[in-house]
Amino acid sequence: MVDFYPLARKAEVLHVPMEVYLMFRAAGGPDILGQSAAVSLLDWFELDTEIIIVMERPSPSMDLVTYSTLHYPLPEDTVRDIMRQLVLAVIDLHNKRVFHRDLKSNNVLIQETEDGIRVRIISFGCGCIVSTIPYTSFTGCLSCAPPELFLERKYMDSPTSVWQIGGVAYELFNEDSKFFNTYEWFIDALGMKTSITASEEGKHFIQVCLEESPSKRISLEELERHPWFFTTT
Template identity: 25%
Template structure:
């Protein structure tokens, strides 16, 4: 279902994001599927009760099984040059699943909308590229998903794994079908922000999920709007009074609101265990915590920083830190949140030490261009940014964000502490 307009949305309110980000597009039009063709044959070799590595001999993982083509399986075809699984609409993915369409793509592989012929349910199947490192990451994700499923029996927080199998050297993970991502919803609303009452409900659920994951001694490490999905794709359209009042001659613009605020977190492929070494780079750029950039090591608080960035984006419509360069990113943090603590800058080690000079951030002296300096200077302080977009409860939201976006991870709010914040507990009128 697409959005209807009485008149076109004014050009100056269109996509204000200067960057393109990979996203899981759960509402990809069917037309994109025509370019797909061919798959291999194989067997199911795992299920949700199976832990550990896939039980299939590597030499037989992609072998064509004689006679299966006559029973609905396609002929053997190879992967594309990047190891992505090739398929055609209507073909089978094992004897159990029929491919309806492609609904997402990423560096890991593809996500397919499939019919589970055994249950009659429509499911989403993540088909991982046939490359060793992605297969290994997929098996780690399966372990995490099964742990989450064990302790989240109601399935109210995280996406639910239904099944998994190894098919022609592709790890395939079967999930419940969900709605669009929060990012896709914003995009189809031309990045118009969500009402603060909806931000409150989304933030509450997100923090409940993070608290649950952290209690299991897991760190998600890649929280972002693309990895938060509405449970239902249904929405309503209402007139956007703010746009209409500013532009009376342009007619009425209708924005979307989800019928249900229920969400689930997805993509546990980068999830880290507490006990392992945490010095490598994690998180998608715009949601990356300062301790990660500075090479100081990271733990649970890096997820909390990401949550803070996400909440700002939901109430403003735009990513808080729109950059692709480390020094500029740190300078943007200082512009929005104030100076980085001296004790963090003094502990910086290679290769991040080049961002610090004489005990402070090497900015603007170290800037790569004047445009970079301008990009930083145009950013408002956090308080001003929130007040530009929030009509009521702005004070509580600002105070919450200041706790989530504390530079020092040791004093950053935990998920449980954030859930006790007045922003979530005052008796505000809730519509969602």
């Protein structure tokens, strides 16, 4: 059963699935193709038991897992560029009231352009609308869920996005090539932290993102101004 949501477009109201609604809010339609970090929605079709979504395919591009593997080890300047773009992209999503909820390396594309690499975000199927009320149910990869989900049975959108950004940064700097896992971060925190091959500023970036308490975790807006983005290695 697919829930449908009202979407006002060109003087008419369409009722569309949540994923379509979020993609349109995040990136618009084919008339503004490729102008945002989120991939653009081209079209969608409702079948009897499923929804088919046609989306932009940035070319050439590959997911961040593949890109980081092919170019291992990534220079810190490259990681910094990727993370800076990702932070700005997530801030843009939240400003558009889109909560992705499943930010991880598999859902980040790296598009290669003449001007350098460009971060693109895909897979909005676990997303929802930004809310001032805590969420009590979770969709997405539980290994990337924030600790407050397990400790308090509730979470907020912005601190969750920051936590997941930290998880992506951890993976790009982890010399053991481990995927980030919230549970393992705490049960083997020392071992995981010592495996991070980053400058002190880079390590601090990860640490403030992965602060256990959401009230002490750095905000998205503060993250944009983190000193690491203004240093060179």
